Amino acid sequence: MDPPLISFTNICDFAMELRLENIGHYYGDMEVLQGIDLDIPAGKIVCVVGPSGCGKSTLLRLVGGLEKPTSGRVVQMGQAPSASINPLTYVFQDFALLPWRTVEGNISLVLEDHGIKGADMEAVISDVLARTKLSDFRKALPKQLSGGMKQRVAIARALAVKPAVMLMDEPLSALDSQTRELLMDDLVDLWTREPFTAVYVTHNLGEAVRIGHSIVVLSRRPGRICEVVEINKPLEQRQLGDADLEQQQKHLWNLMRDEAKAADMELMDA
Amino acid sequence: MLDSASKDDQRTVEFRGGGFAPQSKRWVGFVVFIVLISGIELGTRTGFITSLMLPRPSDVLATFVELWKSGLLWKHLIPSLSRLAVGAVIGASAGIGVGILIGLFSLARASLIPIVAAIFPIPKIALLPLFVIWFGIDEASKYALIAFGTFTPTVVAAYGAVDNVDRTLIRMGQSFSLSWFSIVTKIVLPGAMPGILSGLRVSFAIAIILLVAAEMLGAEYGIGAYILEAGSLYDLERLFVGVTILSILGVGVSAVIGLIENRLLKWRI
Numbered sequence: 001m002d003p004p005l006i007s008f009t010n011i012c013d014f015a016m017e018l019r020l021e022n023i024g025h026y027y028g029d030m031e032v033l034q035g036i037d038l039d040i041p042a043g044k045i046v047c048v049v050g051p052s053g054c055g056k057s058t059l060l061r062l063v064g065g066l067e068k069p070t071s072g073r074v075v076q077m078g079q080a081p082s083a084s085i086n087p088l089t090y091v092f093q094d095f096a097l098l099p100w101r102t103v104e105g106n107i108s109l110v111l112e113d114h115g116i117k118g119a120d121m122e123a124v125i126s127d128v129l130a131r132t133k134l135s136d137f138r139k140a141l142p143k144q145l146s147g148g149m150k151q152r153v154a155i156a157r158a159l160a161v162k163p164a165v166m167l168m169d170e171p172l173s174a175l176d177s178q179t180r181e182l183l184m185d186d187l188v189d190l191w192t193r194e195p196f197t198a199v200y201v202t203h204n205l206g207e208a209v210r211i212g213h214s215i216v217v218l219s220r221r222p223g224r225i226c227e228v229v230e231i232n233k234p235l236e237q238r239q240l241g242d243a244d245l246e247q248q249q250k251h252l253w254n255l256m257r258d259e260a261k262a263a264d265m266e267l268m269d270a
Numbered sequence: 271m272l273d274s275a276s277k278d279d280q281r282t283v284e285f286r287g288g289g290f291a292p293q294s295k296r297w298v299g300f301v302v303f304i305v306l307i308s309g310i311e312l313g314t315r316t317g318f319i320t321s322l323m324l325p326r327p328s329d330v331l332a333t334f335v336e337l338w339k340s341g342l343l344w345k346h347l348i349p350s351l352s353r354l355a356v357g358a359v360i361g362a363s364a365g366i367g368v369g370i371l372i373g374l375f376s377l378a379r380a381s382l383i384p385i386v387a388a389i390f391p392i393p394k395i396a397l398l399p400l401f402v403i404w405f406g407i408d409e410a411s412k413y414a415l416i417a418f419g420t421f422t423p424t425v426v427a428a429y430g431a432v433d434n435v436d437r438t439l440i441r442m443g444q445s446f447s448l449s450w451f452s453i454v455t456k457i458v459l460p461g462a463m464p465g466i467l468s469g470l471r472v473s474f475a476i477a478i479i480l481l482v483a484a485e486m487l488g489a490e491y492g493i494g495a496y497i498l499e500a501g502s503l504y505d506l507e508r509l510f511v512g513v514t515i516l517s518i519l520g521v522g523v524s525a526v527i528g529l530i531e532n533r534l535l536k537w538r539i
Contacts, residue, residue: 064445088445090442096438096439098456098457100460100537109448109456143537161446
């Protein structure tokens with residue numbers, strides 16, 4: 001696999017985009033999201049940040065069809081590439097690995113149902129395990145793996161179905177800060193080698209400025225879009241502690257601070 | 271200041287953690303049994319315990335050996351084991367099936383939970399005459415009694431186990447567009463397995479109790495018949511042989527489930 005070929009196939013993959021049209025959502029009487037309009041361009045990572053309880057995870061569940069929006073709709077524009085088995089694929093905060101299946105079993109789980117078996121399945125599993133540096137852990141059970149390894153398995157599983165859009169729900173939040181840093185590098189690496197489209201929900205602004213091409217700031221509940229910050233610096237050139245990224249992060253924090261404070265108070269009232 | 275004080279007055283910080291982590295030590299169980307039985311043996315031999323209060327353990331053993339040599343042991347044990355196996359397997363399978371239905375479908379849940387709650391507290395032995403009328407005096411009524419008694423606790427354990435399956439795993443399955451059938455067989459059932467197996471421990475103990483009850487009410491051979499006969503003659507040695515066999519049966523069933531758990535639930539932490 002030489003790089004030019006990969007980038008060529010990926011240009012084709014980029015046919016599919018997502019558009020959120022006036023999304024609003026209620027849990028019972030409580031309005032959690034209000035009037036969200038957002039484009040998710042192909043080949044870019046869109047980060048969603050906001051104070052706790054602002055409905056960022058709900059928004060992600062709406063995007064992938066795990067929940068129905070009370071109003072508005074999520075539009076898929078263009079066809080998902082034919083190779084894509086599961087166009088909208090999640091990576092969950094708590095990994096969601098089946099503890100009774102080995103690493104390879106957890107990946108084969110999502111292929112079995114789509115009629116991929118035998119040598120094809122074998123090839124896909126080897127490929128995604130190599131890409132996530134897990135080849136030596138094929139037969140391990142989740143209980144034997146560290147948190148970082150578990151999330152790698154979950155990412156490998158997501159890659160196995162060749163998603164058109166990755167929906168990542170705080171994928172690094174359950175990990176300690178060092179593991180998070182390592183995995184962040186791996187994610188950037190994965191994207192630079194083979195750009196993918198992603199919606200990346202996080203409460204960690206540092207993560208957002210490292211991996212986001214654009215960062216959507218939500219207000220506290222009911223979540224509305226406060227601002228969309230674009231960061232033009234290429235992902236692979238971003239480093240931990242870059243002055244311009246720090247600047248962006250500070251800007252985001254300024255946008256969010258009062259909202260976060262209010263959200264915190266709101267919880268205490270409840 | 272601190273230096274001078276700490277030089278004269280030093281002590282090790284006392285350990286106050288630990289405990290609250292019981293571990294099973296195999297040999298302790300055997301030692302307790304041996305001490306208890308040899309105590310009774312000693313008591314009966316010295317006359318501290320009269321033979322009317324408790325039979326001498328060595329006599330019980332002798333009676334057991336006699337039973338074995340005469341071939342009657344197998345004559346009693348085999349029908350009992352087959353009744354237990356047939357009844358418990360029918361009851362447990364039906365229980366697991368219904369429990370899973372309750373765990374998966376709202377309609378099954380709404381309609382069956384009240385029924386299960388209503389039949390759970392009925393002493394199944396009280397229904398034996400009914401089963402005799404329905405299924406005849408032969409084996410079928412015994413199977414039915416054991417199956418019915420095993421069924422209710424299994425249902426409760428099974429639907430509880432399905433309820434406890436991690437919902438995030440099910441959402442994960444849906445997010446990868448797995449079929450409903452795959453989600454049930456690959457996520458719900460394996461996830462419910464620990465709860466179902468621990469429920470079976472209880473169900474099978476109840477099955478043994480009901481086995482004896484069924485055999486006491488009309489069986490020529492079987493551990494229950496053997497115990498009933500010994501009891502009506504106040505033959506304490508034989509009574510204790512029968513009771514001991516039941517205990518061993520219980521320990522055996524529990525050990526088998528333990529083995530299955532070790533095999534199927536290796537993935538647990």
